[in-house]
Amino acid sequence: MRKGVRNWGPPLLLISPTIIILGIFVYGLIAVNIQVSMTNRHSLVPATEFVGIDNYIQLLTEDRFLHSLMNLAVFTVVFIAGTMVFGFIWAWMLDKGVGAEGIFRSVYLFPMAISFVASGVVWRWLLNSAEGDRASGLNRIFESLGLGFLQNSWWNEPIWGMAAIAMPAIWQLSGYIMALFLAGFRGIPEELREAARMDGASEWKLYRHVIFPQLSPVALSALIIVSHMSLKVFDLIMAITKSIYQTEVPATYMWVTLTSNDYAKSAAIATVLLILASVLIVPYLIHTARAEKSNR
Numbered sequence: 001m002r003k004g005v006r007n008w009g010p011p012l013l014l015i016s017p018t019i020i021i022l023g024i025f026v027y028g029l030i031a032v033n034i035q036v037s038m039t040n041r042h043s044l045v046p047a048t049e050f051v052g053i054d055n056y057i058q059l060l061t062e063d064r065f066l067h068s069l070m071n072l073a074v075f076t077v078v079f080i081a082g083t084m085v086f087g088f089i090w091a092w093m094l095d096k097g098v099g100a101e102g103i104f105r106s107v108y109l110f111p112m113a114i115s116f117v118a119s120g121v122v123w124r125w126l127l128n129s130a131e132g133d134r135a136s137g138l139n140r141i142f143e144s145l146g147l148g149f150l151q152n153s154w155w156n157e158p159i160w161g162m163a164a165i166a167m168p169a170i171w172q173l174s175g176y177i178m179a180l181f182l183a184g185f186r187g188i189p190e191e192l193r194e195a196a197r198m199d200g201a202s203e204w205k206l207y208r209h210v211i212f213p214q215l216s217p218v219a220l221s222a223l224i225i226v227s228h229m230s231l232k233v234f235d236l237i238m239a240i241t242k243s244i245y246q247t248e249v250p251a252t253y254m255w256v257t258l259t260s261n262d263y264a265k266s267a268a269i270a271t272v273l274l275i276l277a278s279v280l281i282v283p284y285l286i287h288t289a290r291a292e293k294s295n296r
Contacts (some may be wrong), residue, residue, distance in 0.1 A: 030274065037267035044261050064245075065253060065269070074162040074248040075169075076230040082170035083226050084219070087177025094178075095185040097179040105182075108175035116172065120239025123168040127240065129153040161246050170238060173229070177222050184218035185211075217291075224284045231277050 037055055039047035059065050090108055094101055111119065126137040131151045135143050139151040155161040188211060196206045234251040241247045243256055250269050258266040 032271055033267045034077055036263055037271050039264055041263045042261075044263065047264070051264075055264050056272070059265065059268050064248070065250070067245070068248045068253045069160045071247065072231070072233075073161070075166050075233060075249065076227065078166035079169050079173075079230045080223065080226050082166060083174050083177045086170065086174040087222065088181050090174065090178040091181030091185055101164050103190065105179075108178050110175070111172040112176045114172065116169075116236040117239045119168055119172055120236045121124045124240045127154040127164055127167075129156045144189070155247050158246065160251075163294045165237060165240060165247055168240070169230075169233065173226060177226065178202055180218050180222045180225075181215065183217045219283070220287075224280060227280050228277055231273060231280075 014257065026035040036047070037051060038052055040049045040051050041047035045055060090104075094104060098104060128135070128139060130136060130150075131139055131153070132143075135151060138154075142148060142150045153161075154164040157164065192210055192214075193206060196210045232251060233249060234255070237247050237252055237293075238255075243252045248256075248272055254266045254269040254273070257269065
């Protein structure tokens with residue numbers, strides 16, 4: 001018994017502060033949030049009744065919340081597609097070999113060093129919806145280039161406005177995805193490529209049967225990362241459009257309800273976002289754990 005304590009006692013003492021902090025400030029607060037979401041605390045007055053899942057039923061049948069989910073879905077699809085495509089293309093170009101590779105890497109990665117708030121201020125001007133003589137930002141650039149037909153109202157569009165909001169996010173995160181894919185490309189042994197070419201594989205078959213399978217773990221990780229980030233989008237939208245109906249997502253709607261002192265509804269929205277994130281993260285963690293176990 002004493003020998004066992006000597007073996008696992010010191011490591012447990014070493015990580016115990018982290019376990020305690022996580023238990024209180026992460027999982028403990030998640031539990032409190034869920035508890036608040038199941039009460040009737042819709043004002044500064046303390047909760048007086050436990051209502052169960054009534055707040056969730058009302059939330060999931062509310063047009064405004066469903067609208068925010070639709071906006072989030074549009075943003076997520078465009079954001080994921082843009083970052084994955086541009087990130088892969090840039091990584092492929094760098095892997096093929098270009099002059100001044102370090103400069104290109106720095107240029108692509110630089111936007112990631114800027115906060116969403118700072119870039120949002122710039123993109124708020126670029127995505128100004130004024131057209132014609134009053135145009136500014138991208139609309140003014142199109143007008144000066146004789147491409148006035150490309151002018152549009154950007155984020156003021158009722159359906160595709162969120163696609164315009166995804167543009168700054170794509171610009172900012174594509175470099176990060178490029179770095180992930182470039183690491184994946186550089187991690188593929190050159191011997192595998194040479195062996196495939198010696199066996200008569202065309203360039204397309206080389207990528208299809210050798211390179212793409214090797215990049216699948218990287219692609220999955222990148223997909224999970226950008227999907228998770230899209231669910232949390234808040235500061236970029238607030239910096240560009242503030243909290244308005246056209247570009248409202250669950251995170252900004254949660255902010256509106258919280259500042260209106262509707263604590264039960266804001267807690268319910270937070271719980272829904274946590275569930276959506278878990279749907280993405282938990283299967284990935286299970287897949288990773290199984291992959292590590294099979295490689296042992």
